[in-house]
Amino acid sequence: MGADLERVLVTQEEIEAKLVELAERIDEDYRGQDLLLVGVLKGAVMVMADLARAVHSPVKMDWMAVSSYGSGTKSSGVVRILKDLDADIAGRHVLVVEDIIDSGLTLSWMLANLTSRGPASLEVCAFFRKPEAAKVDIPVKYVGFDIPNEFVVGYGLDYAERYRNLPFVGTLAEHVYGGSKPT
Ligand SMILES: O=P(O)(O)OC[C@H]1O[C@H](OP(=O)(O)OP(=O)(O)O)[C@H](O)[C@@H]1O
């Protein structure tokens, strides 16, 4: 995969250090409470797995898969649930774990949807965020890294389903896109 990469934006070491930092805050903020982590498939698989192991509290984990309708790689904000939560979240403390907030449209829809189910609390942990790409303002309690408005891969993030298993985050070389670079 090395030849496909342009540059590394966030290293594996930086990711590992940030996970510990976020996990400490989560442990402290939710001490004594029953916390449900909700991961958004598929991108959040890496950060969910690592964050859940970095926290010391006995969290529970559930998953949602959503499909965002739009042209190509752009999120449209029109979302369909492909896999719903197994759990009823009414009255529970919920922390949504996302790999990335880009336009914010996916999470904006998800938060409205989850709020309607009556959780005791609902917060967001987004490991990466592109502030310059935001189309809606999302209240995010835990942010890993603010990154530039460029298409990135690695640590769960894909291009055409590839590169999710890179242990760092970076940009891809021009030749990978064959003239159709996502924005
Ligand atoms: O802020 P937005 O512009 O809405 O973009 C963010 C969403 O896009 C990605 O998911 P994607 O739809 O690519 O699915 P995946 O997680 O299966 O890769 C990412 O995991 C977020 O869910």
Ligand code: HPA
């Ligand atoms: O920069 C990105 N890379 C991969 N998937 C994404 N989904 C939203 N933004 C991105």
